Amino acid sequence: MGSGPNGLAAAVTLAQAGAQVLVLEAMDTLGGGVRTEELTLPGFAHDVCSGAHPMGILSPYLSTLPLAEHGLEWIRPPASVAHPLDDGPAVMLLRSVEETAGGLGDDGARYRRLVAPFVGKARSLLADALGPLGIPRHPLLMARFGLLGLRSAEGVARRFAGVRARALLAGCAAHSILPLSRMLSGAVGLMFLVTGHVEEWPVARGGSAAIARALAGYLASLGGRIETGRRVTSLTDLPPSRVVLFDTSPAQLADIGAPVLPARYLRRLRRYRYGPGVFKMDWALDGPIPWRDPRCLEASTVHLGGTFEEIAAAEAAVWRGEHPERPFVLVVQQSQHDPSRAPPGKHTGYAYCHVPAGSKVDLTETVERQIERFAPGFRDRILARRAMGPADLERHNPNNVGGAITGGVADLGQLFFRPVARWDPYATPNRRIFLCSASTPPGGGVHGMCGHHAARSALRRLKRHPIAPLA
Ligand SMILES: Cc1cc2nc3c(=O)[nH]c(=O)nc-3n(C[C@H](O)[C@H](O)[C@H](O)COP(=O)(O)OP(=O)(O)OC[C@H]3O[C@@H](n4cnc5c(N)ncnc54)[C@H](O)[C@@H]3O)c2cc1C
Numbered sequence: 001m002g003s004g005p006n007g008l009a010a011a012v013t014l015a016q017a018g019a020q021v022l023v024l025e026a027m028d029t030l031g032g033g034v035r036t037e038e039l040t041l042p043g044f045a046h047d048v049c050s051g052a053h054p055m056g057i058l059s060p061y062l063s064t065l066p067l068a069e070h071g072l073e074w075i076r077p078p079a080s081v082a083h084p085l086d087d088g089p090a091v092m093l094l095r096s097v098e099e100t101a102g103g104l105g106d107d108g109a110r111y112r113r114l115v116a117p118f119v120g121k122a123r124s125l126l127a128d129a130l131g132p133l134g135i136p137r138h139p140l141l142m143a144r145f146g147l148l149g150l151r152s153a154e155g156v157a158r159r160f161a162g163v164r165a166r167a168l169l170a171g172c173a174a175h176s177i178l179p180l181s182r183m184l185s186g187a188v189g190l191m192f193l194v195t196g197h198v199e200e201w202p203v204a205r206g207g208s209a210a211i212a213r214a215l216a217g218y219l220a221s222l223g224g225r226i227e228t229g230r231r232v233t234s235l236t237d238l239p240p241s242r243v244v245l246f247d248t249s250p251a252q253l254a255d256i257g258a259p260v261l262p263a264r265y266l267r268r269l270r271r272y273r274y275g276p277g278v279f280k281m282d283w284a285l286d287g288p289i290p291w292r293d294p295r296c297l298e299a300s301t302v303h304l305g306g307t308f309e310e311i312a313a314a315e316a317a318v319w320r321g322e323h324p325e326r327p328f329v330l331v332v333q334q335s336q337h338d339p340s341r342a343p344p345g346k347h348t349g350y351a352y353c354h355v356p357a358g359s360k361v362d363l364t365e366t367v368e369r370q371i372e373r374f375a376p377g378f379r380d381r382i383l384a385r386r387a388m389g390p391a392d393l394e395r396h397n398p399n400n401v402g403g404a405i406t407g408g409v410a411d412l413g414q415l416f417f418r419p420v421a422r423w424d425p426y427a428t429p430n431r432r433i434f435l436c437s438a439s440t441p442p443g444g445g446v447h448g449m450c451g452h453h454a455a456r457s458a459l460r461r462l463k464r465h466p467i468a469p470l471a
Contacts, residue, residue, distance in 0.1 A: 001232045002247025002437065004032025004399065008215035009061060009448030010245045010436040013455035015222035019462075022239065023224065026231035029209075030216055032247065032397055033405070034446055036207025040284040040384040043343045047208040048396065049280075049405065050446045051332035051350050052300045054080065054195040056211060057202050059447035060127045070217030073205040077337045080196035082291075082299035083171050084374040086306060090293040091168045093196040100197070107165035114159065115193055118145060122198040129191065130442045130449045132456070149187025150412075156186035157308055169193070170311040171303030174328045176410065177276055177354055179319050180312040183412050201300045203334045207341065211446060232256060242467045243458045245436040247451065249274075249399050250408070250419035253428070253435055260430045268420040272439065276318050276354045277390035277403020279363040283349035284383040288336060291375045302331040304351075304370050318354045323361050327353035329370045346383070357402030358390050399437060406444020407437055416441055426454035432467060434458050 001007070003025040011021045029035055033049040040046065056062060057074050081093035094100045097119055101108035118125055121141055128136040129145075136142040148156065153173035157166045157180075173180055173189030195201070204210040216226055230237075234256060238244060246253045254261070254269040261269075288297055296302050305311040305328040314324040332350040335341035341348045351367055364387050371378045388396070390403020399407065408414060418425060419439050426434050436454030438444045461467075 001244065002026070002032060002399075003030045003212065003216070003226060003228075004247050004437065005034055005211060005215070005446045005448045006436050006438060006451030006454070007032065007245070007247030008212060008219060009451030010247065010455040011224050011451075012065065012215060012219050012222065013452050014459065015219055015224040017459050019459075021219070021224040022241075023219070023226040024230040024232055024238070025226060025228045027397075028229050030226065030228060031209050031212030032399065034208040034211045036209035039282045039386040044284040044346070044348050045207045045341045046282040046348055046386070047332070047334060047350060050208050051334060052201045052203060053208070053211070053446055054192065054199065054201040055130075055445040055447040057199045058123070058126055058195055059449060060123075060130055061452040062448045065215070065218055067211070067214040067218065070214035072210050072214035074202035075205050075337050076200040076202050077300040078200070078298040080201040080299060081168070081171060081301050081303055082293075082296035083168050083303045084291060084293055084296055085163065085167060086373075090291070090296050091164045092295060092299065093168060093172075093193065095197060095200055097197050104165040104168070105162050107160045107162045110159050111165050114156075114190070115197060118190070118194045119197045122194050125194065130447055132453050145187070145190070149190050150183055151186040152182055153180040153185040153189045154312065156189060163307055166308035167306065167311070170308040171305065171328070174303070174305070174311055174315055177406060178409075178411055179316045180308075181316065184410070184415060203300055203332070203338050205338050205340060208446070215448075235259060242462060243432050243434060245434045245451075245454055245458060247437045248435070249401050249437065250435065250439050251401060252398060253419070257428065257430065257433055260433065262429050265420070265429050272419050273409045273414060274357060274401040274404040275409035277357050277359060277400070278352040278393065278405050279355045279359065279367065279390070279403075280352040280388045280393065281350075281364065281367050282386045284342070285347040285349050285381045286383055287345065287381050288347050289331070289333060289349060289371070289375045290377045290381065296374070297333070297336055300332060300334070300337060302333065304329040304331060304374055315354065318356055321356045323355060323359065323363065323366070325366065326370060327363070327366060329353045329367055331371065355390065355403065357404065359403065360389065360391065362387065362389070407439040410443045415443055418443065424457050426457040427461065431461060431465060
């Protein structure tokens, strides 16, 4: 149920094992969080949800699949991240640790010492961090990472003296959608920094939808089928099957699975925390974003918010239920690296900021002001705009509960134990039913690992206890 990257990765894993697979997708188009549409003007292809894909290109599972043969082409920008400041040149996250450190002034050597132990072994680190729960395959590396990363971003930032390194860390840590004083926000910051030294954060040629199309194409080559426009609201909507994998929120699993799941498990699913939402904007632009520092155009992703302290204050405010005047804004500039996204000479713009769950506040002016702060003249380039608040995002995809975009809060209590604390979090007390969405480990992002692990859990169970199709 559901054709997001995790639903499709689950379907492919099952089909690779020889199962007959049917994917039912509620919407008329595939992909969940990897969709591309003309949201503003004809000829402008906007990523409705995910835009930049460090976890996609580095995914231990997706990278084993022949997705290039099914049309997926990653476009690597010259830089992963640009982080402009009010004064001085933008901080750049580049593939080279040396060059990145070179832009951090006196903190360069400290930065090198922070990331270097992990960069050479990044794929092993990712295999463990995104792998199934259990004993890591590289325990010493994971222990070293864990000791650092379990700390808050504030704790990790203390090793830096200057504004530039602290700001770069803050932008990467804010992807956690946690207050930067909260444990694990440091791990997310460190992980994103390390990924930038292994692969430039890419965009998908033609749009993120190419990821879903490639997965669907490969699934079809294995004999799997997909039906769109098939919203499942009850178990009676499902055809006979041995197992059902839900690429949904725990809330939908509880609603649809209520007749066959025990009350205690349902109560635990309903206590799941989704966390803040986002306010997303897309623009058709008459030219590139006129950054004060033109080097920002080299990056796929631009982090706006200024200093560590300012970003930390903005994220903390969101957790208090407030709308910061100067939010942390994450910009992706797909057309800068993929000209197929917009007519010649024109560009697409993409940005979002975090907001309290379910916020109804229109932040168009706030987001554009924050971009204008680092790119004076941005507003003059706008040909058309489209804004989507939490309610729009949830209407588009019920998995975005309250506008939450990564399947729920990923703090210590819920990153490893999602949706509930169980040895096998993908399995439910009903032996036919599994959860495979980003609300299972390793959580949000386009990497397909939740789906892959859930499918392996289902395959293990089918092997141990052959289950007859449910008529
Ligand atoms: C605005 C936004 C920006 C993001 N940016 C990035 C980014 O830059 N990089 C990144 O890696 N990640 C990003 N993400 C997160 C990423 O998109 C998600 O973590 C990822 O898509 C989760 O995949 P999934 O398969 O678990 O679920 P989803 O992608 O949410 O897919 C779930 C699918 O299930 C379908 N479905 C739900 N209920 C039913 C039902 N009852 N019956 C049938 N079908 C159903 C939905 O229609 C949907 O197609 C972003 C997300 C959003 C919303």
